[in-house]
Amino acid sequence: MHAADIDFFWTSFWCYLVSFLAYTVFVSLKRRSIGIMATVLFCVALAFHTAGLIARWWISTHPPFSTMFEYALTMSWLVAVAFVVILARFRRMVFGVIITPILLIVLVIASLLPKEASKQLMPALQSYWFYIHVVMAALAEGAFIIAAGGGIVYLIRYRGGDGADFYPSRDFLEEFISRSIRIGYPLFTIGALFAGAIWAQSAWGSFWSWDPKETGSLVIWLFYTLVLHQDIRGKWRGRALAVCAIVGFVIFVISFVGNLFFGGLHAYI
Amino acid sequence: MRNLAQRIREDLVTYRFAVAVIAVLLGASAAGWICSEVFPADFEHRRDMYVKLWGKTAVWLVDLFGLYDPFHSFWYTAVLALFFVVLLLCLITRWNRFIIRSFRIKIPAGTKALSKKLPRIEFAWSDLSAARGGGRDVLTHYGKKYGRHERADDDTMQSLFAGVRTVLSRKGYRVASRDGEGGILFSAVGGRWRFVGNFLFHIGILIITVGGVIGGIWGWTEVLYGRAGDLLPLGEGSESLRIEDFRIITTGRLEIRDYISRVSVINEEGNTVLVADIEVNHPLHYKEFDIHQSSYYVDEDEFRWARIEFAAKGRLGTVPLTVRPGHEIQLPGGDAVLSALRFLPDFRVGAQGPYSASATMANPALEIEVQSGGAPERGWLFLHHRRFNSRFEKTGSFVLTDIEPVLLTGLQIGTNPGSSVFLGGIAIATIGLIVLLLFNYRLISGAVGPEGLVIAGIEYRWKVGLERELGRLKGALQDELRGTIAGSRLH
Numbered sequence: 001m002h003a004a005d006i007d008f009f010w011t012s013f014w015c016y017l018v019s020f021l022a023y024t025v026f027v028s029l030k031r032r033s034i035g036i037m038a039t040v041l042f043c044v045a046l047a048f049h050t051a052g053l054i055a056r057w058w059i060s061t062h063p064p065f066s067t068m069f070e071y072a073l074t075m076s077w078l079v080a081v082a083f084v085v086i087l088a089r090f091r092r093m094v095f096g097v098i099i100t101p102i103l104l105i106v107l108v109i110a111s112l113l114p115k116e117a118s119k120q121l122m123p124a125l126q127s128y129w130f131y132i133h134v135v136m137a138a139l140a141e142g143a144f145i146i147a148a149g150g151g152i153v154y155l156i157r158y159r160g161g162d163g164a165d166f167y168p169s170r171d172f173l174e175e176f177i178s179r180s181i182r183i184g185y186p187l188f189t190i191g192a193l194f195a196g197a198i199w200a201q202s203a204w205g206s207f208w209s210w211d212p213k214e215t216g217s218l219v220i221w222l223f224y225t226l227v228l229h230q231d232i233r234g235k236w237r238g239r240a241l242a243v244c245a246i247v248g249f250v251i252f253v254i255s256f257v258g259n260l261f262f263g264g265l266h267a268y269i
Numbered sequence: 270m271r272n273l274a275q276r277i278r279e280d281l282v283t284y285r286f287a288v289a290v291i292a293v294l295l296g297a298s299a300a301g302w303i304c305s306e307v308f309p310a311d312f313e314h315r316r317d318m319y320v321k322l323w324g325k326t327a328v329w330l331v332d333l334f335g336l337y338d339p340f341h342s343f344w345y346t347a348v349l350a351l352f353f354v355v356l357l358l359c360l361i362t363r364w365n366r367f368i369i370r371s372f373r374i375k376i377p378a379g380t381k382a383l384s385k386k387l388p389r390i391e392f393a394w395s396d397l398s399a400a401r402g403g404g405r406d407v408l409t410h411y412g413k414k415y416g417r418h419e420r421a422d423d424d425t426m427q428s429l430f431a432g433v434r435t436v437l438s439r440k441g442y443r444v445a446s447r448d449g450e451g452g453i454l455f456s457a458v459g460g461r462w463r464f465v466g467n468f469l470f471h472i473g474i475l476i477i478t479v480g481g482v483i484g485g486i487w488g489w490t491e492v493l494y495g496r497a498g499d500l501l502p503l504g505e506g507s508e509s510l511r512i513e514d515f516r517i518i519t520t521g522r523l524e525i526r527d528y529i530s531r532v533s534v535i536n537e538e539g540n541t542v543l544v545a546d547i548e549v550n551h552p553l554h555y556k557e558f559d560i561h562q563s564s565y566y567v568d569e570d571e572f573r574w575a576r577i578e579f580a581a582k583g584r585l586g587t588v589p590l591t592v593r594p595g596h597e598i599q600l601p602g603g604d605a606v607l608s609a610l611r612f613l614p615d616f617r618v619g620a621q622g623p624y625s626a627s628a629t630m631a632n633p634a635l636e637i638e639v640q641s642g643g644a645p646e647r648g649w650l651f652l653h654h655r656r657f658n659s660r661f662e663k664t665g666s667f668v669l670t671d672i673e674p675v676l677l678t679g680l681q682i683g684t685n686p687g688s689s690v691f692l693g694g695i696a697i698a699t700i701g702l703i704v705l706l707l708f709n710y711r712l713i714s715g716a717v718g719p720e721g722l723v724i725a726g727i728e729y730r731w732k733v734g735l736e737r738e739l740g741r742l743k744g745a746l747q748d749e750l751r752g753t754i755a756g757s758r759l760h
Contacts, residue, residue: 120524123549123562175734186702194695203550205490205561205681207691208481210340215302222295229288 005059006115008052009073013107015045020100027097035093042096046080053077060117065134066125067118072110072256076103078142086146092168098149102249106145109257129199136191141256143184144224144248150177151245158239174238177245178231185224192217216255223248282358290355297348301339312337353478360471367468374445376456377714383725388736390743393721394421394429397747397754420719425753426453430717432749440742442713452718456727459711466704473698480691490683494566496675500535503558503682507537510560513544515678517565528562530678547680557684564679566628567614570594571675575609575635577650582665589670592637605641605664612636614674616651623649633672639664711738722746 022038025031053073056064064070083099086092121130154173168176196217197207208214227244230236236244280286308331312319320328335342377383421429430453434444437457446455493501501510513531520526527548534542534555545553553560572594578587581602588601597608616634617626623634633652638645641663648659650669661667685691715724724742726735 118524120520120526123525123527126527127550183706186706189702190699194699198692198695201685201688202552203561205552205559205563205683207484207685207688210305212302212306215298215305215340219295219298219302222291222298226288226291226295229284229291233284233288 005052005055008048008055012045012048012052015041015048016100016103019045020104023096023100027094038096039093049077049080056117061119062121066121069110069113069115072106075138075142076106078138079103079145082142082146094167098152102145102149124203127199129195133191133195133199136187136195140184140188140191141252143180144252147177147180147245148249150180151242154242174241177241181224181227185228189221193221220251220255223251282362287355287359290352294348294352297345301345304336304339308337356475360475367464371461371464374456374458376445376447376454379450380716383714383723387725388739389723389725390739391723394754397751426717426719428753429750432753433717433746436745436749452716454716456714460708462704463708463710466701469701470698470705473694473701476694476697477691480687480694483687483690484685488685488687490681492563492679492681494677494679496677509535511535512678515676528565530562530680559683561681563681566677566679567630567674568677569625570612572612573673573675575669576671578668578670580666600664605639608638610636610638630674635669635672
């Protein structure tokens with residue numbers, strides 16, 4: 001049973017990979033049947049992903065986000081669920097060609113992390129703030145990842161060329177990116193920063209310690225604060241917004257894997 | 270003086286400047302993030318070594334800009350101060366705009382304000398009346414063609430406007446209206462609480478910053494270590510903290526479940542005021558002090574007992590022994606005597622010989638000495654790596670099976686007078702953010718005239734979204750107003 005979760009995750013990884021290839025063929029040939037096949041494969045991958053998380057929860061006896069491996073899997077699962085919701089709402093299978101490689105990147109990063117399941121949460125994690133902080137941060141970062149996906153589609157759309165009309169309109173994509181960021185921003189502020197600060201005060205006796213992860217979160221927050229202010233001003237719309245969404249994703253990845261190299265208070269695996 | 274205030278308001282408290290300050294703070298934070306990883310934290314204490322490594326000029330620059338501790342350097346503090354000042358000035362000078370936009374609805378001066386450039390919906394009552402029957406009304410069609418307009422009278426117009434108000438209210442709009450230009454002018458605003466949310470969020474960030482500054486200036490923390498029975502000072506007062514006990518709770522798989530320190534607060538007369546357990550995530554709050562379970566420490570050469578399995582040379586079976594520091598044990602089956610010499614919680618070998626690399630039980634090792642006539646035999650026994658145990662040729666073999674170290678608890682004692690302010694700021698900012706998330710501001714204005722209805726979208730974050738919203742409104746309005754038209758007469 002102890003390897004069941006890993007088996008499920010690997011199966012989901014391969015299914016996502018095949019789904020990505022199918023989406024690529026779909027975008028190239030513009031055959032709806034291939035798109036439907038890719039979507040079915042994606043749903044199969046999501047089912048295995050869900051089974052893996054449930055198995056992990058069962059094995060470790062606590063929700064699967066106490067290690068970076070578990071956090072990456074939970075966050076990528078949220079992105080996959082969000083994609084299915086978007087698909088059901090907007091019927092735009094073309095997003096699959098963007099979301100699947102991002103999911104694969106996160107899963108590859110996860111595969112490089114230690115995977116041991118521990119039944120015992122370390123003392124600092126034994127707090128209800130742990131669930132609030134991590135779940136909200138994962139939701140927020142999932143929203144930022146989706147915004148980055150929208151940004152990539154926008155840039156492809158912006159370049160135009162053959163089949164540009166195949167993609168959603170620029171206005172739609174702009175709103176999609178903006179709305180994803182506007183959903184992610186409050187969740188990130190409340191979950192990652194505020195709940196994290198309150199929990200840090202309870203566990204470590206200080207709201208803020210300039211730990212690498214904390215500083216990374218501050219940089220992410222300031223970046224999206226800047227993007228939102230520019231959005232309100234009517235600046236950084238369109239292509240600039242798309243580029244910002246992608247830059248935000250890059251900053252997030254640096255912050256996410258940073259504590260593997262930098263250490264600090266968040267350096268538990 | 271007034272000119273200065275006006276200049277500050279016009280030049281410094283602009284949206285553009287605020288955005289520039291956020292960008293500067295972002296850049297400074299990113300630079301600090303990089304610097305804190307590039308420049309080692311021990312720079313201050315090993316300056317000479319870094320002079321040799323990097324050269325004098327580089328070290329001078331690192332020193333000047335405090336790059337080894339960038340978030341406490343003068344330049345980062347200056348950027349934070351600038352951010353604080355701009356945020357404060359923005360709120361002072363613009364608070365009324367937030368509030369006014371939340372509570373006051375501006376009605377357009379006339380139909381000219383409903384510019385054709387704005388996304389809009391427009392239909393004539395006659396169209397609505399004609400559509401009622403499902404086909405083309407011949408009279409209406411030819412009437413329009415030859416310039417005859419069908420008009421609603423005042424009573425009908427009032428009824429139609431009541432219908433418009435009903436539809437808008439149902440869609441979450443608040444409507445204000447007045448009579449003018451032969452019709453009824455109105456504005457409708459939805460999600461107006463968004464501005465209150467925005468204001469609260471900014472106020473919250475300001476308060477959080479104030480709380481952080483108060484804590485930074487007047488707060489302090491200190492980590493003190495002690496073993497059971499030790500007294501730790503509680504601030505500069507006459508009260509103190511006595512450590513009664515410290516335990517590390519582990520699971521069957523030796524995973525750490527908790528660290529618990531039992532402490533007593535002792536007042537100036539030496540009486541116990543309270544006894545409490547301090548655990549990770551469960552600090553003790555006593556008066557202005559916050560006492561947290563921070564860490565623990567295992568001192569070299571301090572252990573209570575060690576359990577050793579002894580197998581005498583040439584004999585079958587093992588004998589369990591319990592060794593205590595400073596005590597000698599006679600080994601069974603002979604006159605050899607065993608004693609413990611050194612205990613290292615995290616054994617390493619350096620240039621100076623064995624030492625403990627950390628204060629944790631990462632690699633516990635016990636040095637023992639066996640005297641059995643002649644020169645004594647000395648060697649190391651390892652708890653986790655038994656294959657590296659020393660060999661004792663004369664007496665037999667020894668295996669270290671368990672060892673109980675003397676644990677020193679690390680308690681972080683501190684006070685933060687800004688914590689209530691900080692938490693208050695978080696609460697206010699959180700309420701503001703929830704409001705921001707829930708309310709979507711939109712403003713439309715329109716006119717109900719004798720000939721028809723016109724509505725223009727004035728403000729919405731997203732043009733396509735506004736067009737969509739107007740499309741939805743048009744459908745709902747037509748459905749609602751058809752009933753009114755059916756019971757009225759156009760002239």
